[in-house]
Structure formats: C-alpha cells, structure tokens
Amino acid sequence: xxxxxxxxxxxxxxxxxxxxxxxxxxxxxxxxxxxxxxxxxxxxxxxxxxxxxxxxxxxxxxxxxxxxxxxxxxxxxxxxxxxxxxxxxxxxxxxxxxxxxxxxxxxxxxxxxxxxxxxxxxxxxxxxxxxxxxxxxxxxxxxxxxxxxxxxxxxxxxxxxxxxxxxxxxxxxxxxxxxxxxxxxxxxxxxxxxxxxxxxxxxxxxxxxxxxxxxxxxxxxxxxxxxxxxxxxxxxxxxxxxxxxxxxxxxxxxxxxxxxxxxxxxxxxxxxxxxxxxxxxxxxxxxxxxxxxxxxxxxxxxxxxxxxxxxxxxxxxxxxxxxxxxxxxxxxxxxxxxxxxxxxxxxxxxxxxxxxxxxxxxxxxxxxxxxxxxxxxxxxxxxxxxxxxxxxxxxxxxxxxxxxxxxxxxxxxxxxxxxxxxxxxxxxxxxxxxxxxxxxxxxxxxxxxxxxxxxxxxxxxxxxxxxxxxxxxxxxxxxxxxxxxxxxxxxxxxxxxxxxxxxxxxxxxxxxxxxxxxxxxxxxxxxxxxxxxxxxxxxxxxxxxxxxxxxxxxxxxxxxxxxxxxxxxxxxxxxxxxxxxxxxxxxxxxxxxxxxxxxxxxxxxxxxxxxxxxxxxxxxxxxxxxxxxxxxxxxxxxxxxxxxxxxxxxxxxxxxxxxxxxxxxxxxxxxxxxxxxxxxxxxxxxxxxxxx
Numbered sequence: 125x126x127x128x129x130x131x132x133x134x135x136x137x138x139x140x141x142x143x144x145x146x147x148x149x150x151x152x153x154x155x156x157x158x159x160x161x162x163x164x165x166x167x168x169x170x171x172x173x174x175x176x177x178x179x180x181x182x183x184x185x186x187x188x189x190x191x192x193x194x195x196x197x198x199x200x201x202x203x204x205x206x207x208x209x210x211x212x213x214x215x216x217x218x219x220x221x222x223x224x225x226x227x228x229x230x231x232x233x234x235x236x237x238x239x240x241x242x243x244x245x246x247x248x249x250x251x252x253x254x255x256x257x258x259x260x261x262x263x264x265x266x267x268x269x270x271x272x273x274x275x276x277x278x279x280x281x282x283x284x285x286x287x288x289x290x291x292x293x294x295x296x297x298x299x300x301x302x303x304x305x306x307x308x309x310x311x312x313x314x315x316x317x318x319x320x321x322x323x324x325x326x327x328x329x330x331x332x333x334x335x336x337x338x339x340x341x342x343x344x345x346x347x348x349x350x351x352x353x354x355x356x357x358x359x360x361x362x363x364x365x366x367x368x369x370x371x372x373x374x375x376x377x378x379x380x381x382x383x384x385x386x387x388x389x390x391x392x393x394x395x396x397x398x399x400x401x402x403x404x405x406x407x408x409x410x411x412x413x414x415x416x417x418x419x420x421x422x423x424x425x426x427x428x429x430x431x432x433x434x435x436x437x438x439x440x441x442x443x444x445x446x447x448x449x450x451x452x453x454x455x456x457x458x459x460x461x462x463x464x465x466x467x468x469x470x471x472x473x474x475x476x477x478x479x480x481x482x483x484x485x486x487x488x489x490x491x492x493x494x495x496x497x498x499x500x501x502x503x504x505x506x507x508x509x510x511x512x513x514x515x516x517x518x519x520x521x522x523x524x525x526x527x528x529x530x531x532x533x534x535x536x537x538x539x540x541x542x543x544x545x546x547x548x549x550x551x552x553x554x555x556x557x558x559x560x561x562x563x564x565x566x567x568x569x570x571x572x573x574x575x576x577x578x579x580x581x582x583x584x585x586x587x588x589x590x591x592x593x594x595x596x597x598x599x600x601x602x603x604x605x606x607x608x609x610x611x612x613x614x615x616x617x618x619x620x621x622x623x624x625x626x627x628x629x630x631x632x633x634x635x636x637x638x639x640x641x642x643x644x645x646x647x648x649x650x651x652x653x654x655x656x657x658x659x660x661x662x663x664x665x666x667x668x669x670x671x672x673x674x675x676x677x678x679x680x681x682x683x684x685x686x687x688x689x690x691x692x693x694x695x696x697x698x699x700x701x702x703x704x705x706x707x708x709x710x711x712x713x714x715x716x717x718x719x720x721x722x723x724x725x726x727x728x729x730x731x732x733x734x735x736x737x738x739x740x741x742x743x744x745x746x747x748x749x750x751x752x753x754x755x756x757x758x759x760x761x762x763x764x765x766x767x768x769x770x771x772x773x774x775x776x777x778x779x780x781x782x783x784x785x786x787x788x789x790x791x792x793x794x795x796x797x798x799x800x801x802x803x804x805x806x807x808x809x810x811x812x813x814x815x816x
Contacts, residue, residue, distance in 0.1 A: 314537040316526045318518070325525060327453045327516040335453045338516075339462065341508045342446045343469045345409060348501035349439035350473025351480075352416060353381050355498055356432065357588040357728075358481030358603055359491035366491075367425045372732060374425070375589070377432050379725040382585060384436020386721030389444040389714055391437075394552060396445045398545065400520030401452070406509050408441030413502030420495035435498075443470060444717070452516035457632050460699070461625055467695050468621045471584070475614050478588060479607025486604055559708075560715035563774055567712075569704060569761065573697050574716045576754050580658070580690055582723035583747065587613070587686075589731035594669040594740060599676055612680040616661075616687020624650060624695065644703035645765050651696035651758040658689020659751035666744020693758075700761070708774045 298304055318326055327335075356377045363374045395404045415435035422428040450462040481494040515521055522540035529538045563570055587610075595606035627650070635642060661682045669679035698713070705712045735743045761768070 308537070311537065311539075314535075314539060316522050316529065316538060316540050318522070325521055326518060327514075327521070328455055330453065338453070338512060338514065339450065339465070341505075341512050342405075342442065342449060343466060345405070345505040345509065346442045346446055346466060346469045347473045347476075348498070348505045349412060349442050350470050351477040351501065352412065352435060352439055352498040353385070353477075354378065354474035354585070354588055355477035355481040355494045356381065356419075357592075358478050358485050358607065359494050362485055362491040363425075363428070369425065372729065375728050375732075376429050377419075378585065378588065378728050380429050380433040381436035381439070382721055382725035384433045384438075385440045385443065385724065386718050388437045388440025389717050390557065392441040392444045393714060396448060396517065398542075398547065400515045400517040400523075401445055401449045402509075402513050402515045404441050404445055405449075405513060406506065408438045409502055409506040409509055411435075411438030413499050413506055416495050416499035416502055420492045420499060440721075449516050452518065457635075460631070461628055463699075464621055464624050464695060467698075468617060468691070471617055471691055471694070472614050474584060474588070475610040475617075478591075478610055479604060482603035482605070482607040486602060560711045560718065563705075563708060563711050564715035564719070567772055567774055569765065569768055569772070570701065570712050570715060572757060573701060573761075574719050576757055577694055577697055577716060578720035578723035579750065579754065580693055581720040582727035583662075583686075584690060585724045586727040586731045586747075589728055590665075590735060590740075590744075593732070593735050594665075594679060595676070598669065598672040598740070609676075609680045610683070612683025613687035613690070614683075616684040616689075617691040618687075619684065620650075620654065620688045620691040620695075624692070642703050643766075644700050644769070645762050647696050647699040647703060648758045648762045648765075650692045651700075652762065654689040654692030654696070655751070655755040655758055657685045658693060659748050659755060661685030661687075661689060662744050662748035662751055666741045666748070670740035670744075696758070700765075704765075704769055705774060712774075 322329055324330070357375075360371050360374045360377065363377065364371045367374075392404050392408065412435055415431045415438065418431040419428050419435065422431060446466055447463050450466060451459055454462045480497070484493050484497065485491045515524065519540065519542040523542050526538050526540040526543065530536060564574060565571060591609055592603070592606055595601045595609055596603065599606075631646060634646060661684070664682035664685060665679050668674045668682065698716075701712050701716065734746075737743075738746065
C-alpha cells in the first residue's frame with residue numbers, strides 16, 4: 125500500500141474514530157509506510173510540520189490519535205498554527221480561547237500517553253455533535269473531504285519544492301513602514317457547517333416532492349444517454365451502404381460510444397468531487413447534445429466515428445454522477461431503491477432504442493434522424509437540468525453558504541472546507557488511474573466480480589447484433605418490428621427491479637438488527653438467483669431461434685430470464701463492491717467501469733462473425749457455458765467472501781471490525797469467568813485444610 129492509500133486510511137480514522145478504532149491493531153500498514161518512506165528526506169520534515177501525527181510515529185498506531193468531537197477536527201498544520209496564534213492574538217473571545225485551549229490540551233495529553241482515556245464530557249460539544257444523525261453526516265462530510273482530490277494533508281512534492289525555494293529568499297517587508305500584523309486565529313473557527321440535523325440546505329432534508337422531481341429529471345438524462353449508446357445500431361446497414369463499407373466497420377459507431385464510457389468517468393468523477401454535481405451534469409448534457417448533432421450532420425465516416433466517441437465521453441457523466449446525487453439526497457434506507465431506479469433506466473435505455481431507431485431508418489426520415497432524436501433528447505435534458513437541478517453535494521453546498529456569508533458580513537475569513545483544496549496533478553493521476561488499476565489486479569474480489577460484470581455488460585450490447593440476426597435474418601422481420609422483441613428483456617429487468625424493491629424492507633430490518641452495520645454478503649442472494657436464470661436464458665434463446673420453425677414468441681420469452689439475470693447480477697455485485705471497499709469504493713467502481721465498458725465496446729465487433737461462423741445455436745451455447753462457469757461466483761463469495769476480505773489491504777469493512785470487537789469481548793468474558801471459577805476452588809481448598 126502506497127503513501128496516498130495510507131493517507132486515505134488516516135483520514136478515515138480521523139473522521140470515524142469509533143468505527144475504525146479496532147482496525148489494524150498491530151500497525152501493519154504503519155510499518156509498511158515507515159519501511160517505504162523512512163529514508164525519504166521529506167519524511168522527518170512532514171513529522172515536524174505535523175503532516176504525520178506524532179502519535180503515529182511513537183506507537184505505530186494511526187487510529188488512536190484523534191478522538192475529539194468530529195466537527196472540531198482540524199488539520200495538523202492548522203492546529204499547530206492555532207497554538208501560536210491563540211497566545212499572540214488578542215482578537216479572540218474568551219469562549220473561543222477556552223474551547224481552543226481545551227482542544228490543544230487534550231491533544232497534548234493524548235500524545236503524551238498511548239492510552240485513550242479522554243474525557244469528552246469536559247470538551248465543548250456543539251449541539252450538532254449530540255445528535256446521531258448529525259454525527260453521521262459530519263463523519264460523511266469529513267470522509268468525503270479527505271477523499272477528494274487535492275484534500276490530502278501530506279504536501280505534494282511540487283508544493284514542498286516551492287516552499288523550500290520560498291524559504292531561501294529573504295522575507296519582503298510590508299511596505300510604508302507598516303509592521304507585520306499579528307498571526308491570524310485558527311481558521312477552523314471560520315469554517316461553515318450545517319446548522320443541525322434539520323438544516324434545509326442539506327439535500328436529505330428537502331421535501332420528498334422536490335427529491336422525486338429532481339430524480340425524474342436525472343432519470344430522463346440517464347435514459348437519453350443510454351438510448352444514445354444503442355440507437356445507432358439500427359443505422360449500421362444504411363450507414364455502411366452510404367459510405368461503401370462493410371457493416372462490421374460501421375458497428376464501430378456503437379463501440380466507439382461505449383469506449384467513451386470507459387474513459388469518461390476518469391474525468392467526471394473527480395470533477396464532481398471538486399465542483400459539485402450540477403456543473404458536470406450540465407456541461408456533459410451540453411457536450412452530448414452537440415456531438416450527437418455532429419454525428420447527424422457528419423459528411424464522412426471518420427467524423428461520425430470520432431463524434432460518437434466524444435458523445436459517449438460526455439454521455440458517461442450521468443453514469444458516474446447520478447448515483448452519487450441519489451446518495452446525497454436519500455438516506456441509507458431509501459438509497460438502495462433510488463439507485464435501483466437509476467440502474468433500471470440505464471439498462472432499459474439501450475433496449476428501448478433499437479425499435480425506435482428501426483422505425484426511423486425504415487421511414488423517409490433516414491438514419492440521420494436517429495442521431496437527431498438523440499440530440500433533441502439531450503437538449504431537453506440540458507434545459508431541464510438548467511431550470512430545475514440544484515446542487516446536492518454537501519461540501520459544495522457549504523461553499524455557496526460561505527460565499528453568501530462573506531459577501532454579507534464582509535468577513536473574508538469565512539470559508540468552507542472544500543475551498544481549502546488545492547488540486548495536485550500527481551494525486552489526480554494516482555487516485556483516478558494508478559489506484560483503480562492496482563485494486564483491480566491485486567484484489568481477487570474486484571478482479572473476479574469485474575470480469576463477471578464485464579461479461580454481462582458486453583452481452584447487453586452483443587444482443588443488439590444477435591437479436592437482429594435472429595429476427596431479421598431468420599424470421600425475416602423488418603428493423604422496426606425486430607426492435608420490439610427487446611421488450612422481453614425489458615420485462616425481465618422490470619421483474620428483477622420489483623423483486624429488489626420488495627425485498628428491500630427485509631434488508632433494512634437486518635441492517636437495523638446489526639446496529640446499522642451492513643454485511644456485504646447480504647447483497648448476493650439475488651445474484652445467486654439471477655446467475656442460473658441468465659445462463660438458462662442464453663441456451664433458451666439460441667436453441668429456439670436458430671431455425672425459424674419455432675414460434676417467435678418462444679425466443680422472445682427467453683428475454684425474461686436474460687433480462688432478470690442482467691439486472692439482478694449487475695446491481696447486486698455493484699452494491700457488493702461498494703459495501704466491501706467503503707472509502708476505496710470510488711476507485712473500485714472506476715476500475716470496474718473501465719473494464720466493462722471495454723467489453724461492451726468489443727463484443728459487438730465480433731458478434732456477427734461468431735454467430736455466422738458457429739451458428740446461432742452454438743454461439744449461444746458457448747456464451748451459455750461461460751455463464752454457467754460464472755454461476756458459482758456469487759455463492760463462493762457469499763460463503764467465503766468475509767474471509768477473503770479479511771486478508772485484503774483495501775477492504776477494512778465495518779462488519780469485520782465488529783466481529784473483532786465481539787471476539788475480543790468474548791475472550792475477555794471467558795477469562796473473567798475462568799478467574800471467578802478458580803477463586804471458589806481455592807477457598808474450598810483452604811477450608812478443607814482448616815477442617816483437617
């Protein structure tokens with residue numbers, strides 16, 4: 125684990141000290157960090173500056189350093205500066221001076237001893253720190269801030285180099301014979317926060333009607349983009365005829381769009397963490413609309429293919445950001461259902477588009493109107509986002525609040541934590557490129573789950589070719605009518621959505637019974653049902669649709685199994701990754717998105733050759749056999765996933781910590797019971813000696 129990885133864990137430990145108090149008790153990751161960086165010249169400098177807390181260097185245990193109230197946590201640098209400023213500046217009120225003195229004294233006492241005996245009752249606690257929901261939100265905001273690109277408290281090499289250059293130059297004077305002003309107070313006192321758990325600025329406190337309306341706008345945005353990914357598939361043959369190429373070449377129009385899905389999240393995810401959700405969504409909708417129109421008016425094939433790629437690049441933003449918006453607006457109990465609605469829109473969009481595009485290409489409008497329709501939907505989505513979308517990302521909402529307070533109070537010191545972030549290009553590359561790839565190829569859970577999900581996602585776009593070969597080539601249907609058969613898969617996905625929606629209350633009950641600590645393996649039973657159904661649907665489709673003698677409704681009904689399997693497997697495994705990897709979930713999902721988008725772009729390229737060369741029945745059999753091999757995967761993770769996660773360096777899930785605490789408590793109780801059982805026996809022995 126590298127320096128940036130350990131910095132994330134340190135930030136998580138500071139944000140959630142109780143939750144991570146029992147994780148890494150032996151300090152293994154601290155030792156790895158020291159072995160890697162003990163010879164680094166900047167290592168001692170970071171210790172002196174406070175970037176690496178002294179408690180960590182003394183006992184090699186990063187978790188026990190910060191147990192003060194969470195909303196009073198500040199960076200080490202700001203704490204150090206506040207100790208100097210509190211004595212030299214006379215601008216503080218007595219109450220603030222008392223609060224700051226108590227915090228500094230408690231920190232010094234903790235650093236002097238390894239034990240965690242901190243009397244939190246003697247510290248000032250803001251009213252928001254007494255409410256459980258407010259505490260949870262504070263922990264979430266601090267964690268989000270710690271994980272944002274540029275928020276790392278370890279200075280980058282560039283900033284350290286610049287700081288060394290600055291210290292070598294003489295300090296300039298203030299000018300006009302002015303003396304240097306006194307040091308500023310602790311800037312943590314000027315950081316804006318939410319006004320309690322019921323603050324109407326927080327998106328989770330919005331009225332439900334407002335949440336539903338914004339959710340509907342975002343769902344339409346996701347449907348517009350996902351339909352744009354597959355609507356070009358119905359124009360493959362007309363485009364090939366117009367430009368004089370074989371259909372396999374124009375299939376790149378679909379593949380290039382999906383390849384844009386692979387690289388887009390690497391841009392949009394950090395963008396949404398730095399500047400909020402609204403700006404990237406509006407910018408992406410604008411770009412998607414522009415490039416969709418560019419495809420419609422393209423005069424040559426290369427222009428069409430390049431613009432399709434950039435349309436996918438901009439269109440990938442809703443896939444990376446909308447789920448995060450739902451997480452901002454809905455709490456733990458409703459978030460799963462909201463994300464399920466979003467996932468249904470993402471998966472049904474590619475299945476709605478072929479029949480719309482098929483009827484358009486057969487009409488007098490021509491194939492270019494498939495892209496005009498996609499562009500029109502993009503412009504409608506763009507207008508809805510401008511008119512009705514509001515910022516939901518809590519740290520960025522506080523930026524707006526701080527800006528208003530600065531403007532109206534003329535106090536330039538008021539700011540939000542998000543405004544302290546300085547983007548480091550090296551950190552940007554590590555978090556969004558290097559770490560996802562390291563997690564992908566070093567974590568067996570991520571690797572196997574990603575391969576399975578990539579196979580499922582690739583088949584979703586392969587069906588665009590397979591269904592046309594069966595119902596246009598074998599049954600002789602038109603492009604528009606053959607597009608209607610996708611409603612079989614849509615019905616299967618709706619059934620899977622209904623099952624997930626109806627089983628969510630039982631999941632909430634188990635969550636409440638387990639002290640609101642999720643166990644990732646609880647997500648897998650629906651995938652254990654969907655995996656065999658998906659494999660059976662592939663065999664069903666191939667062996668009933670290859671000859672044309674079986675009634676057309678039979679291969680269409682196979683979509684009930686394949687649609688149910690695609691949606692249930694995908695959503696279940698995606699939630700499993702999120703629950704398992706917590707603060708590294710963004711990197712894990714980025715790796716997952718990258719690989720499955722590559723599969724989604726590659727599969728349509730060889731689909732025609734495979735089905736024509738092997739035959740529809742044997743090609744489906746091959747795909748079905750691969751699906752059968754993957755059936756045990758959810759079962760294996762359900763049975764042994766916890767043991768595998770326990771050996772991971774990137775998956776410190778709270779359920780593992782809870783098990784450790786329970787085991788320690790059990791060992792402690794057994795030791796006490798044994799000691800109590802020894803005492804009576806000793807008393808009996810002494811009594812026997814006296815009687816003798």
